[in-house]
Amino acid sequence: MDHFALKDGVLHAENVPLPQIAREVGTPVYVYSRATLERHARVFREALDEVPDKLIAFAVKSNPNLAVLKVLQNQGYGADVVSVGEMRRALAAGIAPEMIVFSGVGKTRREMIEALEAGIGQFNIESEEEGLELAEIAEGMGLTADCALRINPDVDAGTHDKISTGKGDNKFGVPIDQAGQIFGKLASQKGVNLRGVAVHIGSQLADITPLESAFAKLGELIAGLRGAGHTITHVDLGGGLGVPYRKGEVLPSPAEYGAMVACVTKDWGVKLIFEPGRVIAGNAGVLLTEVVRVKRGLNNPFVIVDAAMNDLARPALYGAYHHFEAVTPTGESMIANIVGPICETGDTFARDRQCDLVKSGDLAVFRTAGAYGATMASSYNSRGFVAETLVDGDKFAVVADRVGADSFINAERVPDWLE
Numbered sequence: 287m288d289h290f291a292l293k294d295g296v297l298h299a300e301n302v303p304l305p306q307i308a309r310e311v312g313t314p315v316y317v318y319s320r321a322t323l324e325r326h327a328r329v330f331r332e333a334l335d336e337v338p339d340k341l342i343a344f345a346v347k348s349n350p351n352l353a354v355l356k357v358l359q360n361q362g363y364g365a366d367v368v369s370v371g372e373m374r375r376a377l378a379a380g381i382a383p384e385m386i387v388f389s390g391v392g393k394t395r396r397e398m399i400e401a402l403e404a405g406i407g408q409f410n411i412e413s414e415e416e417g418l419e420l421a422e423i424a425e426g427m428g429l430t431a432d433c434a435l436r437i438n439p440d441v442d443a444g445t446h447d448k449i450s451t452g453k454g455d456n457k458f459g460v461p462i463d464q465a466g467q468i469f470g471k472l473a474s475q476k477g478v479n480l481r482g483v484a485v486h487i488g489s490q491l492a493d494i495t496p497l498e499s500a501f502a503k504l505g506e507l508i509a510g511l512r513g514a515g516h517t518i519t520h521v522d523l524g525g526g527l528g529v530p531y532r533k534g535e536v537l538p539s540p541a542e543y544g545a546m547v548a549c550v551t552k553d554w555g556v557k558l559i560f561e562p563g564r565v566i567a568g569n570a571g572v573l574l575t576e577v578v579r580v581k582r583g584l585n586n587p588f589v590i591v592d593a594a595m596n597d598l599a600r601p602a603l604y605g606a607y608h609h610f611e612a613v614t615p616t617g618e619s620m621i622a623n624i625v626g627p628i629c630e631t632g633d634t635f636a637r638d639r640q641c642d643l644v645k646s647g648d649l650a651v652f653r654t655a656g657a658y659g660a661t662m663a664s665s666y667n668s669r670g671f672v673a674e675t676l677v678d679g680d681k682f683a684v685v686a687d688r689v690g691a692d693s694f695i696n697a698e699r700v701p702d703w704l705e
């Protein structure tokens with residue numbers, strides 16, 4: 287069931303016609319569907335019904351909007367965070383500190399202190415150096431930090447190079463063949479309670495076989511660690527499940543993923559932690575934009591929209607595909623280059639794309655923009671940040687204000703000595 291569908295020839299988010307949002311909030315604007323977020327959260331949870339003891343920690347980086355986090359908190363989700371900024375958001379959305387997992391290769395001392403003070407559930411340590419530092423800080427505060435050691439399993443996730451995280455030469459985690467030794471060293475530190483291992487091999491995985499290989503390697507490691515006398519009670523399996531970006535594209539379902547996880551981990555006897563991001567939020571959002579004008583090109587025309595690479599960076603950054611669709615389609619199509627107004631050729635959403643026919647003033651959406659959309663925005667070309675809205679049935683709310691260029695100008699100073 288798609289909550290972004292045509293009704294009487296007009297694209298709606300649930301029961302709200304998108305032209306209404308454009309009229310009241312302006313464009314570009316992100317539109318999220320509460321019903322979709324809830325459905326995805328439920329489907330992912332139900333896919334893991336066979337896993338007796340688990341925490342599903344939403345990857346906040348994929349969509350950190352407070353209202354989105356609140357929807358997921360209501361669904362019993364915790365949070366996977368990679369900065370204290372994300373931690374503060376999770377806490378502000380009412381997620382209990384013990385349901386927060388802190389990942390990331392570059393946690394600063396200040397961040398460790400704040401997370402320890404907040405009493406978060408688990409630190410995923412990404413190096414021996416980080417573990418020793420955290421142990422020293424926690425001990426100094428009279429605390430013991432519950433931790434897992436992130437393992438780099440040297441598995442190719444088969445996804446885009448820039449979002450692969452589990453290959454041997456990626457910056458994440460510790461090499462699996464050094465894990466036993468590092469685990470032993472950190473386990474003897476008073477400030478940390480090293481109780482598990484963690485893995486995350488990449489994002490937008492179109493095949494679960496690499497995940498299965500990584501989990502199998504983790505299983506062997508766990509057996510080895512237990513054999514060496516360590517107690518392993520928690521294992522974090524990360525996120526990574528891909529979602530369809532193209533119409534008709536079929537990817538492994540949460541149910542297939544869940545069945546694989548249940549099979550690989552059945553004898554582990556641990557609490558499993560999951561960190562899904564995209565699979566929950568990706569198809570729960572669109573970026574609504576207006577066509578500024580259509581310009582003749584050398585070959586195909588340029589459809590210039592008011593959204594740009596600063597609002598949705600994925601096409602410029604990864605060459606990612608986002609489906610482009612008219613809000614009031616006529617049934618006719620065109621072949622066009624879909625571009626934003628930014629002064630870079632890279633500000634191109636699609637080249638030579640067969641798409642709905644649009645003209646100046648028409649509304650259109652980029653689909654699958656609920657994850658790694660607004661969260662990756664920049665203010666390049668002094669465009670500010672676009673607004674975000676959440677639809678619920680036949681109502682909607684602005685859940686993030688548009689931040690205009692003036693906010694940035696007001697935050698800047700010209701020193702007197704330049705006057």
Ligand SMILES: Cc1ncc(COP(=O)(O)O)c(C=O)c1O
Binds near residue numbers: 345366525561
């Ligand atoms: C440590 C960690 N956990 C979870 C995620 C979420 O991944 P995804 O959105 O692909 O589920 C990421 C991003 O890839 C990550 O780096």
Ligand SMILES: N[C@@H](CCCC[NH3+])C(=O)O
Binds near residue numbers: 347489490600657658
């Ligand atoms: N930003 C990436 C995903 C990165 C995942 C973070 N570990 C994307 O848009 O696909």
